[in-house]
Amino acid sequence: MVELAIRNARTAEAPADPLEVPALTPGAMADSKPYPASAEHQEKIGFPGELVEDWKERAIDKLGDLVGKSRGLRVYLDSCVKCGACTDKCHYFLGSGDPKNMPVARQDLLRSVYRRYFTFSGKYFPKLVGATDLTEEVLDDWYSYFHQCSQCRRCSVYCPYGIDTAEISMAAREILDTVGRGQKYCNEIIGKVQTIGNNLGLQEKALRATLEDLEEDLEDETGLEIKLPLNVKGADILLVTPSADFFAEPHVDGLLGYAKVFHQMGESWTISSYASEAANFGMFIGSYENMRELALRIRKAAEELGVKRIIFGECGHAWRAAYAFLNTLAGPFDFLDQHYPIPQHICEYTYDLIEKDALTFDKSKNDHIRLTYHDSCNVARGSRMGDTPGGQFEIPRAILRAVCNHYFDMPADTIKEATLCCGGGGGLLTDELMDIRRKGAQPRMRALQQVADEHGVTHLAAICAICKTQFAKLLPEHGFEMDSIVSIHQLVSNAIVLDGQISDDDDDDEDDEDDEDDEDDEDGDA
Amino acid sequence: MLTITYALLFYLATLVLIVGVAHRIWQFARTPAPLKIPTAPAPVTQGGVVLRLLREAVLFESLFKANKWIWLFGWVFHFGLLLVLLRHLRYFTDPVWSWVVLIQPFGVYAGFAMVVGLAGLWARRLLVPRIRYISGPSDHLMLALLLAIGLSGLGMKYVFPTDIVALKAFVLGLMYFDWQPLPPDPILLLHLGLVALLMIVFPISKLVHAPGLFFSPGRNQVDNPRERRHLAPWAAKLETGGRS
Ligand code: HEM
Ligand code: SF4
Ligand code: SF4
Numbered sequence: 001m002v003e004l005a006i007r008n009a010r011t012a013e014a015p016a017d018p019l020e021v022p023a024l025t026p027g028a029m030a031d032s033k034p035y036p037a038s039a040e041h042q043e044k045i046g047f048p049g050e051l052v053e054d055w056k057e058r059a060i061d062k063l064g065d066l067v068g069k070s071r072g073l074r075v076y077l078d079s080c081v082k083c084g085a086c087t088d089k090c091h092y093f094l095g096s097g098d099p100k101n102m103p104v105a106r107q108d109l110l111r112s113v114y115r116r117y118f119t120f121s122g123k124y125f126p127k128l129v130g131a132t133d134l135t136e137e138v139l140d141d142w143y144s145y146f147h148q149c150s151q152c153r154r155c156s157v158y159c160p161y162g163i164d165t166a167e168i169s170m171a172a173r174e175i176l177d178t179v180g181r182g183q184k185y186c187n188e189i190i191g192k193v194q195t196i197g198n199n200l201g202l203q204e205k206a207l208r209a210t211l212e213d214l215e216e217d218l219e220d221e222t223g224l225e226i227k228l229p230l231n232v233k234g235a236d237i238l239l240v241t242p243s244a245d246f247f248a249e250p251h252v253d254g255l256l257g258y259a260k261v262f263h264q265m266g267e268s269w270t271i272s273s274y275a276s277e278a279a280n281f282g283m284f285i286g287s288y289e290n291m292r293e294l295a296l297r298i299r300k301a302a303e304e305l306g307v308k309r310i311i312f313g314e315c316g317h318a319w320r321a322a323y324a325f326l327n328t329l330a331g332p333f334d335f336l337d338q339h340y341p342i343p344q345h346i347c348e349y350t351y352d353l354i355e356k357d358a359l360t361f362d363k364s365k366n367d368h369i370r371l372t373y374h375d376s377c378n379v380a381r382g383s384r385m386g387d388t389p390g391g392q393f394e395i396p397r398a399i400l401r402a403v404c405n406h407y408f409d410m411p412a413d414t415i416k417e418a419t420l421c422c423g424g425g426g427g428l429l430t431d432e433l434m435d436i437r438r439k440g441a442q443p444r445m446r447a448l449q450q451v452a453d454e455h456g457v458t459h460l461a462a463i464c465a466i467c468k469t470q471f472a473k474l475l476p477e478h479g480f481e482m483d484s485i486v487s488i489h490q491l492v493s494n495a496i497v498l499d500g501q502i503s504d505d506d507d508d509d510e511d512d513e514d515d516e517d518d519e520d521d522e523d524g525d526a
Numbered sequence: 527m528l529t530i531t532y533a534l535l536f537y538l539a540t541l542v543l544i545v546g547v548a549h550r551i552w553q554f555a556r557t558p559a560p561l562k563i564p565t566a567p568a569p570v571t572q573g574g575v576v577l578r579l580l581r582e583a584v585l586f587e588s589l590f591k592a593n594k595w596i597w598l599f600g601w602v603f604h605f606g607l608l609l610v611l612l613r614h615l616r617y618f619t620d621p622v623w624s625w626v627v628l629i630q631p632f633g634v635y636a637g638f639a640m641v642v643g644l645a646g647l648w649a650r651r652l653l654v655p656r657i658r659y660i661s662g663p664s665d666h667l668m669l670a671l672l673l674a675i676g677l678s679g680l681g682m683k684y685v686f687p688t689d690i691v692a693l694k695a696f697v698l699g700l701m702y703f704d705w706q707p708l709p710p711d712p713i714l715l716l717h718l719g720l721v722a723l724l725m726i727v728f729p730i731s732k733l734v735h736a737p738g739l740f741f742s743p744g745r746n747q748v749d750n751p752r753e754r755r756h757l758a759p760w761a762a763k764l765e766t767g768g769r770s
Contacts, residue, residue: 021656023655024655024656024659067557068557069557069558069560069758069760070557070558070559070560071554071557071558071559071741071743072559072563072742072743072744074553074554074557075554075738075741075742075743076742078550078732078734078738079732079734079735079738079739079742080732080735081665081732081735082657082660082661082662082665082732083589083596083600083647084593084596084650084651084654084656084657084660085588085589085592085593085596086592087656087657087660088656089592099656099659099660102656102659102660104660105659105660108660119730120730121664121730121731125664127663128662128663128664128667129662129663129664129731130662130663130664153565156565156744157565157588157591158588158589158591158592158593159588159592159744160582160586160588160589160592160600160735160739161582161735161738161739161742161744161745162565162588162739162742162743162744162745163742163744164563164565164744167563288560288561288761289764292761292764323751323752324561324562324563324751325561325562325751327751327752327754327755327756328560328561328562328751328755328756328757328761331755332755341752342752343752380566381565381566382563382566383566384566384567384568384570384749387570388570389566389567389568389569389570389574389749390567392566392567393567417566417567
């Protein structure tokens, strides 16, 4: 707070508070809803093609089934005291002012129905405890507002009981799927991964061609034969990365970064076309069965290729699904080398090498960049890196500091465990939801503006495919360049000094260690 | 007649409270948690989890991060309530345990603290539009009930003293099934009636947040999914079907 006051005094005009709470605007986002999944997409992943006749009974049955299968859901539905602590914690509420985007109000859309059919008080005193019958309007509200939650878990950090709206959204989406009201974006993608191997529907042949092009680019840049191997049996490492890494900007620059590090270390590694997707959209729709199917793909790829290790590329929800769920869904991985974490994150891998002094960097290569880091929500609050809690915050920052001279954190209440979702997570990264995505991004954009004003920050690094796509789309609307969103391994790629690399840099060897007046506020939470 | 009514009421209320809360706890405990979902960063050892839960239960750590006003009023109310409850043990023990004697003076202030905390929470519920929006009738009534219990209690202490020797005889009589007459003071009857009501609604209301905290996977899970495979029994059954 003191720090903030000083900052405000420094700038003539006080910057907008990233977490400013709007006035309530009931119904503001009632019309936001995703395109419905077609019958074909629904049926392919085991759900009815259209709203079933007896949807009401089926929905209630499913809710009962889920409550019986998930302690979290049961405890969360039962325990809320309506204290209000979470009401100003959701970026979609902060951006839209719609009260149904307050986490507890979002939960209540499901909780009021749960109370009506499953609790004593709701059965006999519905008015008193706010229990409601399941009607078509309620179903519409679910479809609308449970697709305005990116399952980022920010609210769960602040709830005195850890009530996690993400779990409730997942359950609600599974109920919607079960009665035939699925969401197109997620369900279509899950189907593609199951038949083709990745979210984009990129076939093996096309993938191979893409990787070969990238190898050529790498050779042009470095003069080295840096490989992007595909389906190599007997490789040591299987790299599972989001398919956006194969073609989207800035994702692909991150992929080149992984390849350079592997090359420098002489690793034997491979990508698998069968498991060419790290993301697990089964999580977004709360379907254990679908999540499991997608996870088993990765196991099968690892078994068939005979690898010893699995490393995940930069992807947020994917890392949660991998770190926290892969062992549960597709384990035990006793056929892999137990000396390494299973699975391992590419940042853990690179960080270990930095710690061992195994990599050389020319940090000046990133001197045109004044950098901050966006903690992706699912990495921050749903996973870990390294051995100690909070490694998921420190390891990416340690890598960035190792490869970049100018690093500044955004305000402390918007990073690390308090980080804000980019606005596009949880299955919302689709054009018809642009309005809510734009609103949800506002708090993060204001936090970024603050460090831009104070420290001249020009670039934002992230390790999530969704964050990267969302920011590439929205940063230009906030006066930043589209390419001001960067991958961590893109910066690694810029700075890494490879053995035998042709060099092009004898001109810019000025020393930048003189910016040290910034040193004291480099860490937002110092 | 009065004595019999109240005696039966308290037996009923005690039964409902104990059976009801035990049932809720059993429900929580028996429901499997299919996935590891601790809110990260989370402790990596069981000991760390115990500490995390202690900090939540004693300090309301997460609430403190969220909102200082709710934390302040909430904490003052709960710890007021705790001390008040402990102070009431003097009616249930004979001779009174020495540590209960020791806390008696604090217990009186705690009564005020509890009332102040409740009033603060209610004020927020009425005045902050966000919290008013999420409040239902039961949320207001719960605060009214607790406030009425607190105020009637303080009323007996400071305004209309009741015969606490006779009251203690009544309470001990209940415990040893040797019923003694209850002093027929209106405020006492109100106070006791409301307490019985609170005991009865406890297991069927949001008051199950107290056991709920300890069963919340977001707070009670160890963060070790890579090291140890976590599998719910119903999920294990999917596996016997063979891998696809
Ligand atoms: C392990 C024991 C308990 C813990 C950790 C706990 C914790 C909390 C917390 C963190 C809150 C939210 C903040 C607030 O509004 O005060 C809360 C609310 C509340 N608690 Fe508890 N509590 C416990 C036991 C109890 C008991 C035994 C009662 C009553 C007999 C109670 C009654 C309430 C009420 C009525 C509220 C809602 C207050 C409001 O309307 O704003 N709690 N509790
Ligand atoms: S999980 Fe994230 S998006 Fe969903 S309600 Fe909570 S804060 Fe909002
Ligand atoms: S913080 Fe938790 S208990 Fe409080 S209103 Fe929100 S969900 Fe309910």
